[in-house]
Amino acid sequence: MPADGRGFVSAPTVQAGTASLPAAVRRDAAPVGDHPRRRALRTHLGTVAGVAILAVLLWRMGTGVFLEGLRRIDAPTLLAALGIGLVTTVFSAWRWALVARGLRIRLPLGPAVADYYRALFLNAALPGGVLGDVHRAVRHGRSAGDLGRGVRAVVLERAAGQLALIGVGVVVLLTMESPVLAGTRHLAPLVGMAVLGALAVVLALRMNRAPSCKGRAAAGALRATLREAREGLLSRRNLPGVAVSSVVVLAGHLAMFVLAARVAGSGASVAVLTPLAVLALLAMGLPLNVGGWGPREGVTAWAFGAAGLGAGTGLGVAVVYGVLSLVASLPGVAVLVVRWCEGLRGRSAPHRAPDGHYPRSPPGAVTVSDVSSEKHAPKESARLASSSFPFSAEPSEGRPMTPESV
Known part of the structure; x- marks a missing residue:
C-alpha cells in the first residue's frame, strides 16, 4: 500500500465494487462471524421495535401531542437548529x-464535514439510525485504499462520542x-463491582489457560485493536482535541434539547x-429505532412524567427534538x-492526462473523427460482412427467402 514519508496512507483511485479491492482489505473489512442475514435481521428487529414503541405512544396519548409539537416550530427555531447543527457537525x-490521523489516514476537514452531514441525513432518513455512518466508513476506507482502517476510524470516532456521553451522563x-x-446511586456501586469482578475472572482464566494458536491470534488482534484505539483516541497528540470536540458536541445536543423543550412549552x-x-x-443509542425515533420518545415521556412535568409534554419535547x-x-x-x-459528470467526461490535455489514441485505434468520417462512406464493408454469414437475413434477387434458398 503506498504511503508517504510520514506513514500516511495515500488515496489511490479505487473501484466502486468490493471485489476490486485487495484480498487483505476485504478480509479486514468483513466482520468475523457477522453474516449479512444476521445484520439484516438485527436491522429489521430494531425497526419493528421502534415502530412498536411509537405505536404504543400514539395509542396511549393520541396524535394531538405530535401535531401540537409540530405546530409550534417556527422559522427562528429552524434557523437556531441549523446553527446548532453546524457547530456539532x-x-x-x-x-x-x-482519529483518522491517529490511524495514519489523511482526512481534510472540509470533505470530513461534507461526509458527516451526509451521514447525519442518512441516519435520520433511513431505518436503523446507523446506515449513514456505515456509508461514511466504507466510502472513506475505499478512497484511502484501506477499507478496514477507514471503518475502524469511524467506529472509534463514534465510540469517543458515546464514551463522552456515558461519562458525563453518569456524573449528571x-x-x-x-x-x-x-x-442510579444504588446501582452504581453494584455495577462497578460487577465490572471489576468480570475483569478479574477474565484475567484469571487467561493466566491459567495454556496458550494456543487461536488464543495467540485473538490476543494479537486484541492488542492491535487496543493499539489503534490508543493512537486514535488516547495519544498525546489527539486526546485534547478528541475530548474538546466530544464535550462541544454533547453540549450542542443538550442545547438542542433545551430549545425543543422551550418550543414544546416546557x-x-x-x-x-x-x-x-x-x-x-442515552435512549437514542439503543439500536431499536426508526431513524432515531422510538426509544427517545418513550424514555422522554416517562422521564417528564416521573419528574412531574407531564408525560405529554415530554413526548412533545421528543417530537420537536427529532424534527x-x-x-x-x-x-x-x-x-x-x-x-x-459530480459522479454523472465524471462518468460522461473523457479522461484527461495530468497535464490537462486529452491523451492521444494509440496507433490503429478507432477515434471519434474516424467514425464520423466514415459515417457517409459506402457500406461496402457492411455488405461483405453480411455476405460472410451462412444465414443471410436479406431476400435474394427480390424473391422471399425459402428453406431451399437457405
Whole structure:
C-alpha cells in the first residue's frame, strides 16, 4: 500500500465494487462471524421495535401531542437548529479527522464535514439510525485504499462520542436531581463491582489457560485493536482535541434539547432539563429505532412524567427534538445532490492526462473523427460482412427467402 514519508496512507483511485479491492482489505473489512442475514435481521428487529414503541405512544396519548409539537416550530427555531447543527457537525468532523490521523489516514476537514452531514441525513432518513455512518466508513476506507482502517476510524470516532456521553451522563445522573437519581446511586456501586469482578475472572482464566494458536491470534488482534484505539483516541497528540470536540458536541445536543423543550412549552429550568436530556440521549443509542425515533420518545415521556412535568409534554419535547435534528442534517441533502452530479459528470467526461490535455489514441485505434468520417462512406464493408454469414437475413434477387434458398 503506498504511503508517504510520514506513514500516511495515500488515496489511490479505487473501484466502486468490493471485489476490486485487495484480498487483505476485504478480509479486514468483513466482520468475523457477522453474516449479512444476521445484520439484516438485527436491522429489521430494531425497526419493528421502534415502530412498536411509537405505536404504543400514539395509542396511549393520541396524535394531538405530535401535531401540537409540530405546530409550534417556527422559522427562528429552524434557523437556531441549523446553527446548532453546524457547530456539532463541524466538531464531530474534526474529531473524525483527528482519529483518522491517529490511524495514519489523511482526512481534510472540509470533505470530513461534507461526509458527516451526509451521514447525519442518512441516519435520520433511513431505518436503523446507523446506515449513514456505515456509508461514511466504507466510502472513506475505499478512497484511502484501506477499507478496514477507514471503518475502524469511524467506529472509534463514534465510540469517543458515546464514551463522552456515558461519562458525563453518569456524573449528571449521580449528582443532579432526576427521576433516576436514587436508583442510579444504588446501582452504581453494584455495577462497578460487577465490572471489576468480570475483569478479574477474565484475567484469571487467561493466566491459567495454556496458550494456543487461536488464543495467540485473538490476543494479537486484541492488542492491535487496543493499539489503534490508543493512537486514535488516547495519544498525546489527539486526546485534547478528541475530548474538546466530544464535550462541544454533547453540549450542542443538550442545547438542542433545551430549545425543543422551550418550543414544546416546557418552562423547566436548564438544571431540571439536563438529566432528562441525558436520559433521552442515552435512549437514542439503543439500536431499536426508526431513524432515531422510538426509544427517545418513550424514555422522554416517562422521564417528564416521573419528574412531574407531564408525560405529554415530554413526548412533545421528543417530537420537536427529532424534527429539529432532522432539519439540522438537511445540508446533507445538498451534499448528496452535489456528489451525484459530480459522479454523472465524471462518468460522461473523457479522461484527461495530468497535464490537462486529452491523451492521444494509440496507433490503429478507432477515434471519434474516424467514425464520423466514415459515417457517409459506402457500406461496402457492411455488405461483405453480411455476405460472410451462412444465414443471410436479406431476400435474394427480390424473391422471399425459402428453406431451399437457405
